Amino acid sequence: MGIIGKTALKNLKRRSVRTLCMVFFAFMLSACLFCCSVLTDSMESSLQNTTDRLGADIIVVPEEYEGEMADSLFMGELCSFDFDKKWADTISQLEGVDQCTPQLYMASLAADCCSAATQMIVFDPQTDFIVTPWLEEEGLPLPGEGEMYIGALINPPEPDSIKFFGENYSVIGRLERTNTSYDTCVFMTADTAEQIRSSQGWADAFGEPEQSAHDLVSSLMIRVEEGSDAKAIARAINYSIEGAPVKAYTTNGIFSGVLRSVESMDGYTRVLMGVLLVLVVVALASVFTITINERTVEFGILSSLGVGAGRLSGIVLAEGLVIGLLGGFLGAVGAFAGLELFSTPIKVMLSIPRLDTSWQYLLPLAGTCIGLSVAVSLLSSLYSAWKVGRSRLDGLLKGEEL
Amino acid sequence: MKQKIVSVGTIFLGALLAIGPQTLFQPCPVTEKVMKCHWSAQSLIAVGVILVALGLAQLLVKNDSCLKVLCFVGIVVFASGLLLVNLLIGGCANAEMACNMKTFPIVNGLSAVGILLQLGGIVRKGNK
Numbered sequence: 001m002g003i004i005g006k007t008a009l010k011n012l013k014r015r016s017v018r019t020l021c022m023v024f025f026a027f028m029l030s031a032c033l034f035c036c037s038v039l040t041d042s043m044e045s046s047l048q049n050t051t052d053r054l055g056a057d058i059i060v061v062p063e064e065y066e067g068e069m070a071d072s073l074f075m076g077e078l079c080s081f082d083f084d085k086k087w088a089d090t091i092s093q094l095e096g097v098d099q100c101t102p103q104l105y106m107a108s109l110a111a112d113c114c115s116a117a118t119q120m121i122v123f124d125p126q127t128d129f130i131v132t133p134w135l136e137e138e139g140l141p142l143p144g145e146g147e148m149y150i151g152a153l154i155n156p157p158e159p160d161s162i163k164f165f166g167e168n169y170s171v172i173g174r175l176e177r178t179n180t181s182y183d184t185c186v187f188m189t190a191d192t193a194e195q196i197r198s199s200q201g202w203a204d205a206f207g208e209p210e211q212s213a214h215d216l217v218s219s220l221m222i223r224v225e226e227g228s229d230a231k232a233i234a235r236a237i238n239y240s241i242e243g244a245p246v247k248a249y250t251t252n253g254i255f256s257g258v259l260r261s262v263e264s265m266d267g268y269t270r271v272l273m274g275v276l277l278v279l280v281v282v283a284l285a286s287v288f289t290i291t292i293n294e295r296t297v298e299f300g301i302l303s304s305l306g307v308g309a310g311r312l313s314g315i316v317l318a319e320g321l322v323i324g325l326l327g328g329f330l331g332a333v334g335a336f337a338g339l340e341l342f343s344t345p346i347k348v349m350l351s352i353p354r355l356d357t358s359w360q361y362l363l364p365l366a367g368t369c370i371g372l373s374v375a376v377s378l379l380s381s382l383y384s385a386w387k388v389g390r391s392r393l394d395g396l397l398k399g400e401e402l
Numbered sequence: 403m404k405q406k407i408v409s410v411g412t413i414f415l416g417a418l419l420a421i422g423p424q425t426l427f428q429p430c431p432v433t434e435k436v437m438k439c440h441w442s443a444q445s446l447i448a449v450g451v452i453l454v455a456l457g458l459a460q461l462l463v464k465n466d467s468c469l470k471v472l473c474f475v476g477i478v479v480f481a482s483g484l485l486l487v488n489l490l491i492g493g494c495a496n497a498e499m500a501c502n503m504k505t506f507p508i509v510n511g512l513s514a515v516g517i518l519l520q521l522g523g524i525v526r527k528g529n530k
Contacts, residue, residue: 117496337514341507342510344497344506344507345502345503345507347497348497348498348503
């Protein structure tokens with residue numbers, strides 16, 4: 001490390017309280033950028049993962065359960081609603097519909113009757129294009145009667161069986177992690193669903209079922225023909241089934257509330273970062289100006305000993321660099337620690353399914369935060385460095401204001 | 403002065419960890435089924451008592467290297483508290499339960515502050 005760096009470090013160590021105060025500004029900037037980026041990017045990636053995993057262009061659900069459906073898909077909240085399967089048969093025949101598969105959602109209870117409160121998804125292997133390809137990718141067979149697959153985050157007390165409504169069912173596999181709500185679901189066919197609905201535990205909880213699981217549908221997942229406009233097809237479906245208790249939504253449409261939240265959050269964070277950036281630059285520039293003015297005699301002595309103007313400016317810039325580096329690093333680390341320690345309440349209060357804390361994402365983000373802190377700190381010290389470099393020796397020694 | 407700050411801070415955080423989960427930031431209420439978070443909160447009583455005793459020892463010790471050793475022990479005890487509530491015992495599966503929303507985040511925060519305090523006690527310039 002050169003003489004400039006060593007002098008700068010000694011200056012900063014000597015005035016530790018002042019240094020800490022300046023580092024604090026850089027810390028706040030870095031921590032704020034880190035937190036805001038993780039929160040907004042996590043929400044966006046969760047939405048993207050869910051949309052990609054869904055694989056459907058249009059979703060048909062009962063109109064009054066549109067919000068519940070979006071919460072279930074995005075946040076993994078439990079839902080249980082259904083409509084008559086006759087509408088599925090009608091819709092699948094409409095023009096523009098390439099593939100159409102029904103799904104039935106049932107929710108278990110957080111009680112002794114069940115291993116856990118879980119979302120049960122019943123799919124039709126003959127028409128399904130969401131779960132079946134997933135199983136085929138992993139070389140897994142379709143579940144038979146009494147069998148089911150569990151999502152990556154389901155942990156029943158017994159690894160090979162899971163209890164719903166007082167009856168045990170065989171777990172034949174665990175699906176890979178998708179970072180979507182599917183990780184907290186179990187997947188089965190209608191035969192198994194019928195077993196569950198026919199059990200005494202189900203009757204005790206919900207009463208005797210009026211219809212068979214084979215005749216009920218919670219949602220229709222639709223893929224449109226290649227080159228078709230999903231919005232137009234959704235409109236056509238709604239027109240064709242006018243008066244029906246169900247409505248067709250595009251994938252973006254059903255997540256419109258979430259999309260608006262993401263855009264709002266993005267907007268708020270941009271404004272916050274802009275305001276914070278200005279405040280930190282002004283604050284650091286002010287502190288640098290004040291402290292450099294207090295140290296004019298010190299710079300005068302250095303100058304009289306032969307230290308050139310460039311080196312004098314270099315000392316000031318080096319101090320700015322160290323403050324930016326230290327503040328940026330501590331801000332990124334502190335923000336990461338805070339997000340990890342308080343991840344659960346943050347996720348619940350902001351309705352974010354998961355926080356992206358992979359190293360591939362966090363390391364470049366930390367680098368960006370540190371880079372911004374360094375840039376802001378250097379920018380703030382620029383004026384003071386320039387003034388020190390341009391001042392006359394007699395002015396410095398007299399302690400004149402720069 | 404810094405020795406007093408570290409020791410009093412340790413005593414205060416220890417008392418908070420012992421008493422807090424029983425009073426101020428309670429986990430899920432105990433019903434017919436006793437949840438895991440209840441036992442996590444109970445285990446923190448022991449952690450808190452150890453920390454209070456450790457804090458008293460830090461206050462009374464005269465030797466700087468003894469203080470550093472006690473601060474190192476403090477880090478281990480605070481980390482044990484973190485391990486107990488997050489890994490070894492844990493809490494409820496539902497993220498919206500009181501233990502996950504209130505008790506454990508506060509305990510995690512207090513433990514993190516405690517660890518930083520002990521680190522401050524280790525790196526301080528002290529009398530030999």
